[in-house]
Amino acid sequence: MTSYGFLGLGIMGRAMATNLLKAGCEVVVWNRDPAKCEPLLELGARRGESPQEVAARCELTFAILADPAACREVFFGKQGVQAGIGGRRGYVDMSTVDAGTAGEIAAAVTERGGRFLEAPVSGSKKPAEDGALVFLAAGDKSLFDDATPAFEVMGKKNFYLGEVGNGARMKLAINQVLAGMLAALGEGLALGQQAGLAGEDIVAVLAEGAMANPMFKLKGPAMLAGEFAAHFPLKHMQKDLRLAQALGEEVNQPLPAAAAVNAIFKRACVAGHGDEDMAAIYRVMKQ
Ligand code: NAP
Numbered sequence: 001m002t003s004y005g006f007l008g009l010g011i012m013g014r015a016m017a018t019n020l021l022k023a024g025c026e027v028v029v030w031n032r033d034p035a036k037c038e039p040l041l042e043l044g045a046r047r048g049e050s051p052q053e054v055a056a057r058c059e060l061t062f063a064i065l066a067d068p069a070a071c072r073e074v075f076f077g078k079q080g081v082q083a084g085i086g087g088r089r090g091y092v093d094m095s096t097v098d099a100g101t102a103g104e105i106a107a108a109v110t111e112r113g114g115r116f117l118e119a120p121v122s123g124s125k126k127p128a129e130d131g132a133l134v135f136l137a138a139g140d141k142s143l144f145d146d147a148t149p150a151f152e153v154m155g156k157k158n159f160y161l162g163e164v165g166n167g168a169r170m171k172l173a174i175n176q177v178l179a180g181m182l183a184a185l186g187e188g189l190a191l192g193q194q195a196g197l198a199g200e201d202i203v204a205v206l207a208e209g210a211m212a213n214p215m216f217k218l219k220g221p222a223m224l225a226g227e228f229a230a231h232f233p234l235k236h237m238q239k240d241l242r243l244a245q246a247l248g249e250e251v252n253q254p255l256p257a258a259a260a261v262n263a264i265f266k267r268a269c270v271a272g273h274g275d276e277d278m279a280a281i282y283r284v285m286k287q
Helices: 011-022 034-042 051-057 068-076 099-111 125-130 141-154 166-194 199-208 214-225 234-250 256-273 278-285
Strands: 003-007 026-030 060-063 090-093 115-118 133-139 155-160
Touching (some): 003 051, 011 034, 011 141, 026 034, 026 051, 051 060, 068 090, 090 099, 099 115, 099 133, 099 166, 115 141, 133 141, 141 155, 166 199, 166 214, 166 256, 199 214, 234 256, 256 278
Parallel strands (some): 003 060, 060 090, 090 115, 133 155
């Protein structure tokens, strides 16, 4: 049986590693804050002492970490993955980062004789718990094939997008759409309520038209109820918008709408809502 390493047990990682364990897989877990390993150890996971040790011990190591800085630290840092990878073992980074970060890590993995795949995910806490994520993979095709059984446990659909960087580019492009939709929902609710309408009525009308979608159905009532426990932390969406803006600069694509949405997310982060759910942008719209 393939043994899987798993680095990063935040909102997404905890749910994904749990599904691997429930499917009967051998999983070795590591998290910067070791306390987050405990629930997984109770389900039968084994503890890894460092990213280096996990990458040396497991045929295939997954990571899902906050941002480019976290990915670089876990890979290039002291006792990082770089020191443990090799022997055609695989490293699959599922974090949302920029193509440059993915490319640098890919080159370093290959140089050490390992295989690299980027595989950012579409879907949030609930799809992660339900094993219903969508993987946006790119890089070593043999590793994609080897990782597919695990992807099938953690998700419902895999895309193989070719060369490293395309997974990051795809993820940033689609998250910009998501953030724009969320901002439009928040402003529509704020406008309607300010004009005397009931928020619940606005959500109900939206649900009947061509704009109906699962995200509005989930986040509309959450905004109205002020329920902002993090499913997708607001600060991570702002990071994605920042990275999407940088991608726009790189390929000379103007993104004026996304720039305005990014400003809303930044304002919400500065106001102290970064660790709340992304729907908490509504707080700054309602002020
Ligand atoms: P999260 O709950 O904030 O977890 C972040 C993880 O990164 C934690 O394990 C954290 O460790 C680790 N980390 C942060 N900085 C680190 C560092 N310098 N060194 C080592 N580890 C570090 O985030 P999440 O929601 O699981 O998201 C993880 C990734 O998936 C992000 O790239 C996010 O954009 C992406 N994503 C999230 C969602 C979602 O709905 N939540 C959906 C799709 C994609 P500690 O526990 O020690 O802090």
